[in-house]
Amino acid sequence: MRRGGTKVRSVADLHTEEAQMRTMLCSLIAALGIAATAPAQQPAPPAGPPGMMGGDSAEFEWLGLTADQRAKIKAIRDQLQQQNAPLREQVRQITGGRSFRDLSPAARDSLLPKLQPIRDQMMENGRKAHEQIEALLTPEQRQKLAQHMREHGMRGGPPPD
Structure with missing residues (x-):
């Protein structure tokens, strides 16, 4: 245990939690973000490239x-992108532009103290965006979203300790 009673986690645990949270947040933001960018009452455009916005x-x-919900969700998604862009740049600078997965275990361990606060801030930004998006949904829409996430293996809420 660290000071303050927080649990010390291994790099592997943090990587797994980060991947799970990233998947859940990206899926939610992609699902709602794609819907938010669709023009009201127009046919859907052809499928784009794979990825978060595809x-x-x-x-x-x-x-x-509704059109209003789509516009508000797009604004939330854009704000999240703006908030996290400088944080992603910090991560790129710390890791020398390499993916965390591509680093050796020793390099991961040595960089983790620098990366953890940035990761925590990005996760918090994503959590807040998720809450803002969910607050825009009707109870029926939240229920549909929760069901969709269950059916596709996504969890809501924070990762387990």
């Missing part, structure tokens, strides 16, 4: 977002 916006019509 995919067919018609895929998320099941959520039934």
Whole structure:
């Protein structure tokens, strides 16, 4: 245990938690973000490249977002992107532009004290964006979203300790 009663986690635990949270947040933001960018009452554009912003916006019509919800979700997503851009740049500088996975275990361990506060801030930013997006949804939409996340192996809430 560290001072303050926080649990010390291994690099592997942190990497797993980060991947799980990133998957959940990216899926939620992608699902709602793609739907947010779809023009109201127009046919869906062809599918884009794979990735967070790729995919067919018609895929998320099941959520039934209003034009106002789509606009607000897009603003939240844009704000999250702006908040995290300088943090991602800090990570790139610390890791020399290499992916955390590509670093040796010794390099990961040595960089973790520098990277952890940045990671924590990015996770907090994502959590706040998630809460803001969920607050825009009706109870029925939240229920549909929760069901969708369960069906696709995504969890809501923080990673386990």
